[in-house]
Amino acid sequence: MTTQLTAKYRPQKFSEVIGQEYIKKILSRAAQEDRVAHVYLFSGTRGVGKTTVARILAKAVNCEDAPVSEPCNNCTHCKSITKGNFPDVIEIDGASHTGVDNVRKLREDVFLPPISGRYKVIIIDEAHMLSKAAFNALLKTLEEPPKHCIFIFATTEPERFPITIVSRSQHYVFNSLSQYQIQQHLEYVLNQEGIKFESQAVQLIARRADGSVRDAMSLLAQVLALSDGELLEVEVRQILGLVGDELFQKLFELIAKQDLVEIHKTVEYLREQGLDLGFFLREFALYWRNLFLLAKLRGEANKILNWDETRLKIWLNMVQQFSLARIHASWQIVLEGQRSILKNIDPVLSLELLLFNLACLAELVNVEDDINSITPSKKKQSEPVTIASGEKKNVFSQPIIQKFEKEKSKIKNFKDELKKQPLIKGLMDEFGAMLLHVKQK
Numbered sequence: 147m148t149t150q151l152t153a154k155y156r157p158q159k160f161s162e163v164i165g166q167e168y169i170k171k172i173l174s175r176a177a178q179e180d181r182v183a184h185v186y187l188f189s190g191t192r193g194v195g196k197t198t199v200a201r202i203l204a205k206a207v208n209c210e211d212a213p214v215s216e217p218c219n220n221c222t223h224c225k226s227i228t229k230g231n232f233p234d235v236i237e238i239d240g241a242s243h244t245g246v247d248n249v250r251k252l253r254e255d256v257f258l259p260p261i262s263g264r265y266k267v268i269i270i271d272e273a274h275m276l277s278k279a280a281f282n283a284l285l286k287t288l289e290e291p292p293k294h295c296i297f298i299f300a301t302t303e304p305e306r307f308p309i310t311i312v313s314r315s316q317h318y319v320f321n322s323l324s325q326y327q328i329q330q331h332l333e334y335v336l337n338q339e340g341i342k343f344e345s346q347a348v349q350l351i352a353r354r355a356d357g358s359v360r361d362a363m364s365l366l367a368q369v370l371a372l373s374d375g376e377l378l379e380v381e382v383r384q385i386l387g388l389v390g391d392e393l394f395q396k397l398f399e400l401i402a403k404q405d406l407v408e409i410h411k412t413v414e415y416l417r418e419q420g421l422d423l424g425f426f427l428r429e430f431a432l433y434w435r436n437l438f439l440l441a442k443l444r445g446e447a448n449k450i451l452n453w454d455e456t457r458l459k460i461w462l463n464m465v466q467q468f469s470l471a472r473i474h475a476s477w478q479i480v481l482e483g484q485r486s487i488l489k490n491i492d493p494v495l496s497l498e499l500l501l502f503n504l505a506c507l508a509e510l511v512n513v514e515d516d517i518n519s520i521t522p523s524k525k526k527q528s529e530p531v532t533i534a535s536g537e538k539k540n541v542f543s544q545p546i547i548q549k550f551e552k553e554k555s556k557i558k559n560f561k562d563e564l565k566k567q568p569l570i571k572g573l574m575d576e577f578g579a580m581l582l583h584v585k586q587k
């Protein structure tokens with residue numbers, strides 16, 4: 147099903163490719179005017195259409211009607227390229243053909259004129275995986291490529307490409323697709339297939355695909371294979387192992403209540419469910435953003451959120467438990483924490499720390515408020531006295547000093563844990579500086 151659906155809706159013309167407007171325009175015109183470059187470099191994240199565009203270009207220059215702006219997709223050449231058995235279009239997977247021997251063989255091949263088509267097109271996918279020796283062997287050919295030859299390198303990591311090759315190529319950077327673009331495409335496919343769907347379900351797949359139309363299509367196929375002829379949000383969550391709105395509601399309640407025990411249990415539950423942590427964190431950040439919108443705009447926020455009445459009501463109630471400042475800080479902390487959590491040796495434990503931090507955030511902010519309230523006003527009340535060294539110092543009452551010490555050690559413990567949260571770290575540093583300042587006077 148996955149391959150069927152993906153293959154069925156793989157774009158066969160420049161105009162069918164999602165996004166990448168200017169790249170399509172330039173390549174289509176080059177094919178039409180028969181002014182194609184001999185070396186192309188297509189870079190961009192996975193699943194954004196690099197190889198698809200390379201194949202379309204290969205067809206456009208070899209179509210029996212060529213030069214054309216779009217391949218006809220009906221002639222023998224076009225059909226054969228689509229099937230992948232046209233002798234003059236050679237696709238190489240850089241990941242499995244890294245060696246210099248493969249390249250030597252290729253170098254001999256490219257000097258032979260095309261067998262059936264007008265151009266020999268060599269598409270090298272994951273080209274950054276080629277070995278250094280392989281690149282060097284290619285370089286000579288790329289310096290003066292035969293007139294009948296077009297090289298197309300596709301890569302997700304252009305920075306790993308030798309500069310000598312980049313400088314000899316026309317480099318096109320493919321953009322990640324927006325969630326909206328992917329959503330539109332999925333809805334088009336579902337309508338074509340005559341499958342009913344909930345738009346929340348489509349949005350979820352589009353979000354999860356994270357800019358890659360290929361991922362979106364394979365996720366869609368995966369869900370359709372297991373669902374009952376209709377695409378429902380609840381099923382998408384179930385099949386893709388995603389956490390639902392109810393669990394986020396619970397989590398936010400627990401954070402508001404500072405219920406660390408239940409937070410711990412929830413984290414353990416997530417661990418047992420084997421959830422997709424990266425996606426969970428993206429969703430979690432999105433929830434804070436939604437909460438921010440609700441706090442600022444109340445019901446008006448639904449113009450952006452498009453939630454049903456019940457869900458809107460639940461979250462409008464939820465938002466009352468958090469101050470705007472706290473929501474804003476939490477949103478930022480989650481956004482900034484994502485990467486470090488995923489890189490951690492035990493990401494789930496790291497997630498637990500993040501959740502504990504969010505739960506205790508209010509307390510930390512209150513700590514700062516306490517200090518603010520006792521520093522400027524009470525400092526003035528205390529008498530400056532002369533001590534042995536002759537310096538003048540303010541003397542605090544014992545309880546205040548005790549309070550400082552207590553808070554200081556509390557902060558120290560937190561500080562170690564919170565190093566990965568830049569915002570909190572900033573707050574702590576500021577607080578530490580303030581303490582020092584007060585003590586020195």
Ligand SMILES: [Zn+2]
Pocket residue numbers: 208209210211217218219220221222223224225
């Ligand atoms: Zn054709």
